[in-house]
Amino acid sequence: AQSVSQHNHHVILSEAASLELGCNYSYGGTVNLFWYVQYPGQHLQLLLKYFSGDPLVKGIKGFEAEFIKSKFSFNLRKPSVQWSDTAEYFCAVIPYSSASKIIFGSGTRLSIRP
Amino acid sequence: DGGITQSPKYLFRKEGQNVTLSCEQNLNHDAMYWYRQDPGQGLRLIYYSQIVNDFQKGDIAEGYSVSREKKESFPLTVTSAQKNPTAFYLCASSNSGTETYEQYFGPGTRLTVT
Numbered sequence: 001a002q003s004v005s006q007h008n009h010h011v012i013l014s015e016a017a018s019l020e021l022g023c024n025y026s027y028g029g030t031v032n033l034f035w036y037v038q039y040p041g042q043h044l045q046l047l048l049k050y051f052s053g054d055p056l057v058k059g060i061k062g063f064e065a066e067f068i069k070s071k072f073s074f075n076l077r078k079p080s081v082q083w084s085d086t087a088e089y090f091c092a093v094i095p096y097s098s099a100s101k102i103i104f105g106s107g108t109r110l111s112i113r114p
Numbered sequence: 115d116g117g118i119t120q121s122p123k124y125l126f127r128k129e130g131q132n133v134t135l136s137c138e139q140n141l142n143h144d145a146m147y148w149y150r151q152d153p154g155q156g157l158r159l160i161y162y163s164q165i166v167n168d169f170q171k172g173d174i175a176e177g178y179s180v181s182r183e184k185k186e187s188f189p190l191t192v193t194s195a196q197k198n199p200t201a202f203y204l205c206a207s208s209n210s211g212t213e214t215y216e217q218y219f220g221p222g223t224r225l226t227v228t
Contacts, residue, residue, distance in 0.1 A: 009154065034216070044157075044204065044219040090156060101172075102217060104149075106156040 002027045004093050006105035013081055014113045021076040021108050023065075023091030032094040033074040034102070035065055039087045047089070050074065061085070083114045117141065118220035120205050125225045127199075135190045135223045137205035144209060146188035147217065150174060151202040160203075163188055192225060199227045 005024045013019060025031065035047040048059025055067040065076045074091060091105040118139045127133045139146065145164045149157040159172030163182040177196025182188055188207075192199045202224050206217040 004156075006156075036219075043221050044206075046216060046218075049216060101159065101162065102147075104157040106154060 002093070002095055002103055004091055004103050004105035006089075006091050006108050008108045009106070010109045010111070012111045012113065015083055016080050019076070019078040019081045019085070019110070021089055021091075021110070023074045023076065023105060025072050025074070025091075025093045025103075027072075027093065027095045030096040032096075033065075033067060034092040034094075035059065035063070035074070035076050036090045036092060036104075037087050038090070038107075044090070047076070081110075081112050083112045086110060086112045118205055118207055118218060120203075120220040120223050122223060123221065125223055127225070127227050129227055130194045131227075132191055132193050133199075133225065133227075135192065135203055135205075135225070137188045137190065137220060139186055139188075139205075139207045139218075139220075141207055141209070141218060142185070143207035143218070144185070145207060146182065147206040147208075148172075148178070148180065148188070148190045149204045149206065151204055151222070157204065160190065192227075199225060201225060 003026050007022050033050040036044050037047045038044045048057050050057045050067045058064045063078050067074050088107050088109050090107045092102050094102050121136045147162040148160040151157050158174050160178050161180040163169035166185050169180050169182050179191045204222045205220040208217045
């Protein structure tokens with residue numbers, strides 16, 4: 001079955017540390033890839049997305065993600081985190097075969113120490 | 115101001131009662147979705163609808179029902195047959211006319227059944 005794996009369930013960092021959250025998916029065909037973020041008490045919102053072209057995509061608030069097709073990965077990165085980045089982060093995939101059906105990972109909770 | 119509204123924010127029900135969660139969007143999106151969010155499990159798809167008067171079961175449809183009589187509305191009924199209904203429920207929509215299928219989320223309804 002198609003699935004998305006986020007291996008880090010809870011990540012704790014200090015401010016200014018670098019961040020990398022892992023995301024792997026199991027689907028051999030063409031995919032659309034997303035990272036969503038859920039700040040405490042707020043809507044789930046799109047952080048960045050990849051459909052085609054440059055595999056390094058930039059999103060809001062200094063986040064970026066790199067699509068590595070050979071590794072079925074779409075890891076999220078930020079060079080220097082801030083306390084306001086405390087949130088839950090979800091990786092998601094839409095396989096082209098599934099029309100609009102999106103598959104979410106289990107999420108990674110990020111806590112930033114001020 | 116376009117967006118998705120879900121009401122109420124918090125809902126309490128006694129076991130054995132059916133309850134309906136509201137979801138309305140004014141984004142003119144064709145597709146709408148219902149997810150259930152549980153800690154450590156990410157978002158799981160309950161039902162989705164790509165067009166008015168049509169909907170499909172997601173991964174965990176048992177104990178739930180939906181209707182799509184209007185483009186802007188996609189109510190979810192949690193029936194007494196749902197064995198573990200206490201959860202956070204998220205509604206989303208997307209414009210299925212594009213190739214991107216980016217989903218926009220509502221604020222969610224937290225349902226507690228005792």
